[in-house]
Amino acid sequence: MVCLRRPLRVASITMASLRTWRRLLPALFVAAVLTGCNDANTEKAPVATENAKATAAVPIGSGFDFYVLSLSWSPTWCGDNDPDGKSSQCEIGGNRGLIVHGLWPQNEKGYPDFCPTRQSDRVPSSLGRQYLDLIPSMGLIGHQWRKHGTCSGLSQEDYFAVTRAAWNRLRLPAELSPSRQQTDLAVAGIEDAFTVKNPGMTKESVAVTCEGNRLEEIRICFDKSLNFRSCPAVDRQSCRKHSVSLPPAP
Incomplete structure (x- = not known):
């Protein structure tokens, strides 16, 4: 009218x-x-959600089903491999807790590794050093690219950019902050803390692994757009103990 x-x-x-x-x-x-x-x-355009902003413009990989972001409890690794704190990861006063072990392309059954690629095996220092705040070793950065990044269908630049985007997507619970004293946490409590802190994550999206009685890693499953997703095969690898110890940060 x-x-x-x-x-x-x-x-x-x-x-x-x-x-x-x-x-x-x-x-x-x-x-x-x-x-x-x-x-x-006049209708107003919908406002982008926080999740949409977090996953906007993420390069999409190929040749696999989903990602696992593996986070290592650094004090456990340092206690076994560098108790004197000679490396930058384990240096005294570094106060590192959870670090990025790697972003792993995964299939519903099994995972690919060391895939043939036209990309260089070597990660240039100019690129790798941009990610030392996440993966505190050029050696580990290079290894993650050769074993896992080559199976992502992405360039080196995009693979590590997606790794950072996955890390930024997470909100770490306060219970997993580095401490100068050893703490003990229930495995189920760690999973609950992550799901409460990260809307959209379920207990089937996160797995806690252990080295003996100590926390080893926390593994988070994402789809290729970095939305949380369930991953039964990864979840079945969770630690079977009731609780784990978190060694103190050096």
């Missing part, structure tokens, strides 16, 4: 103007339907 601001003056309508109005009425009707009679009828 055409919205008129004021009534027509009938006395002023001539036969010529009437014919003109008859020609204009269909166009005016279409315009009124498309635009509405006032601004209040």
Whole structure:
């Protein structure tokens, strides 16, 4: 319906103007339907959700089903491999807790590794050093690319960019902050803490692994767009102990 601001003056309508109005009425009707009679009828574009913002413009990999972001409890690794703190990862006062072990392309059954690629096996220092805050060793960065990144269908730049995006997608529970004292946590409690902190994550999306009685890794499953997803095969690898110890940070 055409919205008129004021009534027509009938006395002023001539036969010529009437014919003109008859020609204009269909166009005016279409315009009124498309635009509405006032601004209040205009629909607003939907606001992007937090999840959509977090996963916007992520390069999409190929040749696998989903990702596993593996987070290592650094003090456990350091206690076994570098108790004197000679490496940058384990240096005294480094206060590292969870670090990125790697982003692993995964299939519903099994996973690919060391895939043939035209990309270089070597990760340039100029690229790798951008990610030392996540993966605190150029040696580990190179190994993750050769074993897992080559199976992502992505370039080196995109693979590590997706690794950072997956890390940024997570919110770490306070219970998993590095501490100067050893703490003990229930395995189920760790999973619950992650699901509470990360909307959309379920207990089937996260697996806690252990080295003896100590926390080893936390593995989070994402689809290729970095939405949380369930991963039964990964979840079955969870630690069977009731609780695990978190060694203190060096």
